[in-house]
Amino acid sequence: DTAVSQTPKYLVTQMGNDKSIKCEQNLGHDTMYWYKQDSKKFLKIMFSYNNKELIINETVPNRFSPKSPDKAHLNLHINSLELGDSAVYFCASSQETTGVYGYTFGSGTRLTVV
Amino acid sequence: ILNVEQSPQSLHVQEGDSTNFTCSFPSSNFYALHWYRWETAKSPEALFVMTLNGDEKKKGQISATLNTKEGYSYLYIKGSQPEDSATYLCAFNPGNQFYFGTGTSLTVIP
Numbered sequence: 614d615t616a617v618s619q620t621p622k623y624l625v626t627q628m629g630n631d632k633s634i635k636c637e638q639n640l641g642h643d644t645m646y647w648y649k650q651d652s653k654k655f656l657k658i659m660f661s662y663n664n665k666e667l668i669i670n671e672t673v674p675n676r677f678s679p680k681s682p683d684k685a686h687l688n689l690h691i692n693s694l695e696l697g698d699s700a701v702y703f704c705a706s707s708q709e710t711t712g713v714y715g716y717t718f719g720s721g722t723r724l725t726v727v
Numbered sequence: 728i729l730n731v732e733q734s735p736q737s738l739h740v741q742e743g744d745s746t747n748f749t750c751s752f753p754s755s756n757f758y759a760l761h762w763y764r765w766e767t768a769k770s771p772e773a774l775f776v777m778t779l780n781g782d783e784k785k786k787g788q789i790s791a792t793l794n795t796k797e798g799y800s801y802l803y804i805k806g807s808q809p810e811d812s813a814t815y816l817c818a819f820n821p822g823n824q825f826y827f828g829t830g831t832s833l834t835v836i837p
Binding site: 617648653654655656657658661669703711712713714715716717718719720721 | 758759761763769770771772773776778816818820824825827829830
């Protein structure tokens, strides 16, 4: 029974398309995150939601929009995809806002924009 | 931009060897530090959560120490096994969010 599940695992799409990545956690955690793993393998935070409310919004293009219908879900919608958006995107959750007890990560979504 | 540096970037050791690697972070503010183990094609899994008042952490043959004054944490693996091969990632939180290092990739050769 997967704790943090992301779909799809792989996504290949053309430039200019709009796509969504879904994330669900069944841990009862209050906080969810989206991270982007860049070409140098850094994990960079994009967004953080606590109980459906946005608490961290790093400098990402506004083509990226997170949506949290409830505290168990945090989806990432990307408009007008560009080549530079190709990366692995990880969803994560933590018990509370600080994440001090550790994160539980999803298995990642490899996005390739062609 | 806050720098969390891990060294070495990669490491190859023989089965049975003990090894250690470093996570360096700014020493000015400390809230928490995490170590994660990240196997290829899987997601990072939490190994240790280290807080200001924490002692050395230990899980099996893996242990971690923390020096917040000088801004580093060491991860030790005693008697490495091939199944220890993974990337070990640290994440530092100065009080607002976690900043990840790029990891140390460990390969244990049978």
